[in-house]
Amino acid sequence: xxxxxxxxxxxxxxxxxxxxxxxxxxxxxxxxxxxxxxxxxxxxxxxxxxxxxxxxxxxxxxxxxxxxxxxxxxxxxxxxxxxxxxxxxxxxxxxxxxxxxxxxxxxxxxxxxxxxxxxxxxxxxxxxxxxxxxxxxxxxxxxxxxxxxxxxxxxxxxxxxxxxxxxxxxxxxxxxxxxxxxxxxxxxxxxxxxxxxxxxxxxxxxxxxxxxxxxxxxxxxxxxxxxxxxxxxxxxxxxxxxxxxxxxxxxxxxxxxxxxxxxxxxxxxxxxxxxxxxxxxxxxxx
Amino acid sequence: xxxxxxxxxxxxxxxxxxxxxxxxxxxxxxxxxxxxxxxxxxxxxxxxxxxxxxxxxxxxxxxxxxxxxxxxxxxxxxxxxxxxxxxxxxxxxxxxxxxxxxxxxxxxxxxxxxxxxxxxxxxxxxxxxxxxxxxxxxxxxxxxxxxxxxxxxxxxxxxxxxxxxxxxxxxxxxxxxxxxxxxxxxxxxxxxxxxxxxxxxxxxxxxxxxxxxxxxxxxxxxxxxxxxxxxxxxxxxxxxxxxxxxxxxxxxxxxxxxxxxxxxxxxxxxxxxxxxxxxxxxxxxxxxxxxxxxxxxxxxxxxxxxxxxxxxxxxxxxxxxxxxxxxxxxxxxxxxxxxxxxxxxxxxxxxxxxxxxxxxxxxxxxxx
Numbered sequence: 164x165x166x167x168x169x170x171x172x173x174x175x176x177x178x179x180x181x182x183x184x185x186x187x188x189x190x191x192x193x194x195x196x197x198x199x200x201x202x203x204x205x206x207x208x209x210x211x212x213x214x215x216x217x218x219x220x221x222x223x224x225x226x227x228x229x230x231x232x233x234x235x236x237x238x239x240x241x242x243x244x245x246x247x248x249x250x251x252x253x254x255x256x257x258x259x260x261x262x263x264x265x266x267x268x269x270x271x272x273x274x275x276x277x278x279x280x281x282x283x284x285x286x287x288x289x290x291x292x293x294x295x296x297x298x299x300x301x302x303x304x305x306x307x308x309x310x311x312x313x314x315x316x317x318x319x320x321x322x323x324x325x326x327x328x329x330x331x332x333x334x335x336x337x338x339x340x341x342x343x344x345x346x347x348x349x350x351x352x353x354x355x356x357x358x359x360x361x362x363x364x365x366x367x368x369x370x371x372x373x374x375x376x377x378x379x380x381x382x383x384x385x386x387x388x389x390x391x392x393x394x395x396x397x398x399x400x401x402x403x404x405x406x407x408x409x410x411x412x413x414x415x416x417x418x419x420x421x422x423x424x425x426x427x428x429x430x431x432x433x434x435x436x437x438x439x440x441x442x443x444x445x446x447x448x449x
Numbered sequence: 450x451x452x453x454x455x456x457x458x459x460x461x462x463x464x465x466x467x468x469x470x471x472x473x474x475x476x477x478x479x480x481x482x483x484x485x486x487x488x489x490x491x492x493x494x495x496x497x498x499x500x501x502x503x504x505x506x507x508x509x510x511x512x513x514x515x516x517x518x519x520x521x522x523x524x525x526x527x528x529x530x531x532x533x534x535x536x537x538x539x540x541x542x543x544x545x546x547x548x549x550x551x552x553x554x555x556x557x558x559x560x561x562x563x564x565x566x567x568x569x570x571x572x573x574x575x576x577x578x579x580x581x582x583x584x585x586x587x588x589x590x591x592x593x594x595x596x597x598x599x600x601x602x603x604x605x606x607x608x609x610x611x612x613x614x615x616x617x618x619x620x621x622x623x624x625x626x627x628x629x630x631x632x633x634x635x636x637x638x639x640x641x642x643x644x645x646x647x648x649x650x651x652x653x654x655x656x657x658x659x660x661x662x663x664x665x666x667x668x669x670x671x672x673x674x675x676x677x678x679x680x681x682x683x684x685x686x687x688x689x690x691x692x693x694x695x696x697x698x699x700x701x702x703x704x705x706x707x708x709x710x711x712x713x714x715x716x717x718x719x720x721x722x723x724x725x726x727x728x729x730x731x732x733x734x735x736x737x738x739x740x741x742x743x744x745x746x747x748x749x750x751x752x753x754x755x756x757x758x759x760x761x762x763x764x765x766x767x768x769x770x771x772x773x774x775x776x777x778x779x780x781x782x783x784x785x786x787x788x789x790x791x792x793x794x795x796x797x798x799x800x801x802x803x804x805x806x807x808x809x810x811x812x813x814x815x816x817x
Contacts, residue, residue, distance in 0.1 A: 343538035345525040347552030
């Protein structure tokens with residue numbers, strides 16, 4: 164008999180197989196084919212796609228993409244850490260209301276919100292009009308189509324993904340530990356350095372990963388807000404599929420990106436394990 | 450107590466949480482070098498007192514002084530006070546050694562000195578060799594010891610202990626009580642211990658403050674508190690006690706009165722001044738009762754006839770529940786008599802209940 168439990172599992176697994184495993188397998192397969200202008204990808208199997216990934220130009224894109232994402236992640240962390248800290252001080256009810264308020268803009272599609280940023284940052288946008296009107300600047304600032312605009316967009320879209328894991332880390336941190344640190348003469352700065360940061364490090368790492376990894380692929384942000392040089396890895400992949408029509412290379416690039424992300428997740432997992440073993444964060448002592 | 454100097458004082462301290470009063474005009478003096486226990490049921494405000502001393506809470510009114518200096522505006526991290534937390538609050542990401550060294554490191558003590566003091570503290574709590582263990586690898590008793598070491602290594606003027614032994618099992622607890630007491634004598638640090646366990650309070654303290662509903666009920670030595678409880682709440686909270694309601698018949702001499710207890714007149718001692726017809730509580734501890742196998746009221750003695758309704762053997766004592774009639778039940782607790790191996794009661798047996806004159810404690814009924 165097909166129990167409900169089994170039905171749910173089968174449905175979930177089929178969904179995963181069709182929507183996740185099959186496409187990834189196809190991408191993996193495509194990455195080993197030879198590009199062809201008419202049939203997109205043909206025999207024979209080759210590693211050409213992967214060798215192209217290591218061309219100097221793509222290494223440059225990789226580095227600039229890494230740079231943009233890293234800066235965006237850092238800004239998210241600097242904004243998100245105090246934000247999550249303050250939020251964790253509220254009662255659970257207030258905290259949930261504030262979280263909903265924070266998530267509210269995210270009910271709008273991120274593409275539309277990216278266009279909204281364009282309106283804010285543009286030559287005749289909100290910021291420039293305001294600053295000109297207030298007489299602070301004489302000429303409009305050139306913000307749109309720069310790295311600044313891309314980072315701005317990435318931070319705006321990805322900030323909640325930093326805040327959420329941080330809040331859960333702060334929630335786990337018992338207030339008694341902070342009192343113990345005060346009791347042992349730790350100043351506010353010392354409490355941050357020796358207690359808050361080490362004990363929220365799983366949240367910091369998780370937040371950085373789920374901001375950093377998607378940031379590298381958010382091609383539309385770079386497309387809409389960035390200049391000619393502000394390229395993300397996502398842009399390269401998108402161009403290979405839609406413009407250059409070199410599917411094997413696009414696929415090889417995608418696979419490379421997945422491998423890089425996988426390695427980073429592995430690193431996170433190891434770091435988390437290390438911290439937990441050091442501290443026994445999830446044992447009965449807390 | 451005049452030879453002792455006051456280390457910590459509460460002067461008319463009030464504390465409110467969300468408009469509910471926890472402490473109102475609370476006064477307290479704690480002397481330098483004593484083992485002071487704050488005893489009370491949960492919710493009586495004892496932990497709030499401790500947190501006010503530590504600096505985790507701020508007073509709404511009144512002044513707290515340490516060494517004569519007001520500390521109201523001094524944050525926790527600058528007070529000469531350390532706390533042993535109820536759940537130990539060991540830093541999970543540091544090993545035993547790092548936990549103990551934490552406070553010294555924060556205050557910039559030189560490395561060599563930190564090393565030496567940590568080693569000493571570990572010896573004090575008998576945990577030498579556990580330096581590199583993480584808190585998650587320690588048993589409850591060991592965590593407790595690390596928490597104590599982490600606090601005493603700071604050489605505070607006052608060491609605050611918040612129900613610190615309540616999580617330990619009975620045997621370990623008794624052992625830790627002894628060790629704490631010894632440690633306190635050796636270090637000469639003033640201990641302020643908060644507990645709801647009266648046995649613990651009696652066995653460790655130099656002085657005890659009994660609290661209820663945010664108010665100090667009585668301060669005194671364990672003996673004073675146990676033998677001369679100033680009201681019914683304390684009498685009942687500190688161990689078992691039998692309470693007889695009575696009325697004063699007449700004064701015999703300065704501290705002695707004749708009291709009528711349900712038709713039986715007994716001569717009792719009372720330090721308070723009593724008037725004729727004053728209603729009083731005559732209280733007798735179970736272990737102070739004398740029980741005799743007697744079928745009938747003996748002539749010329751004032752006591753009570755009763756029937757044994759329950760008996761239980763505890764190993765050291767024989768505890769019995771005796772019905773004196775008219776709904777009065779009393780408890781007695783007797784040590785075994787070596788000469789009488791068959792010493793025991795049978796249920797429904799008639800007995801004669803009495804106590805040695807002067808072993809009772811009498812308070813006026815109004816004083817609740």
